[in-house]
Amino acid sequence: MGGLPVKRCEICQERPATHKIERIDEAGNITELAICTECAKKKGIIGMKELKTVLEILKELAKRIDEEDTKLICPNCSLTFANFKSVGRLGCEECYTAFREKLLPILKEIHHADRHTGKKVLPEKERTLKELRRELKEAIEKEDYERAANIRNRMKKYE
């Protein structure tokens, strides 16, 4: 048993407290609260604090261009990473692959995350099928059976 006794977070009573915050109640009394990083983030107390405006992040990028950046080139649109840093815009979707390693830390700085969790786009095949199903339904409703047969043939290629 070594080291100092770890104080537990006063909010979740679970994780070790890593932050001390001052709280002012309505009567104007200041009390101190020891909390963990997790709870501080949940309360919106920290985590976002270091969040800079987009402009600030992009400006800082432009200041830190090194030689390596000029050699890193997107094979599709031939934009260099140095070029991206100075203008803050990528040249094509392939840039995200070509510059991935260097982009991820930047994305983390901007978004505090580096993985998409929102709306999903189906892969090409599934989308085409979904679309063909819609067209098929339309053709049947209009009693256009010749077209419906054609659509069914097209669907077979994907199934």
Next chain:
Amino acid sequence: MNDSTKVGKWLLAEGPHSDIVISSRIRLARNIKGINFLTRATRLEQERVLNLVREALEERGFLKDGRFLERQELTPLKLEFLLERHLISFDFIISRLHRGLYLNRDETLSTLINEEDHLRLQALASGLNLFTAYEQIEGLDDALGQSLSYAYERDLGFLTACPTNVGTGMRASFFIHLPGLVFTKEIEKLLRSLLEMGLIARGIYGEGTETKGNLFQISNQITLGLSETEILEKVTKIGEEVLSYEKRARETLMKRLRQTIEDKIFRSYAILKNARLLTSEEAINILLMVRLGINLGMIKDITLSQINTLLILTKPANLQIYYNQEMTPQERDEKRADLVRSFLKGEAVNG
């Protein structure tokens, strides 16, 4: 062009909290797979994007209730007119790229083609109503996404020219009137705490907090790692909080400075009803002051919808298109005052 005497449906002060929140806006950034982003796109690629989007809109029936315009067809005055109505961006006007615009009839749904990204979809709704705006934009996004192949990957979501938009590609924002927080000098504190919560707030007319009329736009900064619903919920929740702070600030003001506030409001009211010359800046200030007067129950013969409409119609390009003539700034000041007076008497066409 859309009817110049009418304004968008999103200005009708119909949505929730439309007393303080003027409107909500969702914007989605999308690019087409296999075509360079605008920083690298050739003239030919730009044309291809325009054509693909136009065809997709046509195919999906969006042109039945809306129209597709190429930027070259639009005069500088028309461009200014659209900018004043929040339907295009300043960047859209100045760049020489081959650009286009889709606009539905009631101006609640639009798409800029070849702005910073191949597509910038936009939906507007009245009041604090982000979910309604999202529902509308999702319909357009799904439809276009079926016809076009979007640049998308599983890990990073929708790929955008600027990495600040990657992921959902979504910005959810609302326009809010915060005179209470500005007068009580609490606004700085609020803007700072919004930034800490990952939101951006900016004055609509002018830079930073040096705003005319105390109108602000608040939006999410983060587009990656949160789902669309999470972003909408977060921005809505913060909107409701800001709203309650504003209401409290107004109560404080009314307790401490009732007479001063009443005086300011009724002076603005008098100017609005009687002025023979009105500059654009003065119009914004007095319209918003009267708006506050309506909220506080002091003014009863003017509606919020009338104020919202006048805020748009009194802008320089809208005014000229309304009267269908080009005017010097001096002529505009006279016509602006005329328009306001006749509009409030119910003589001008209401939106």
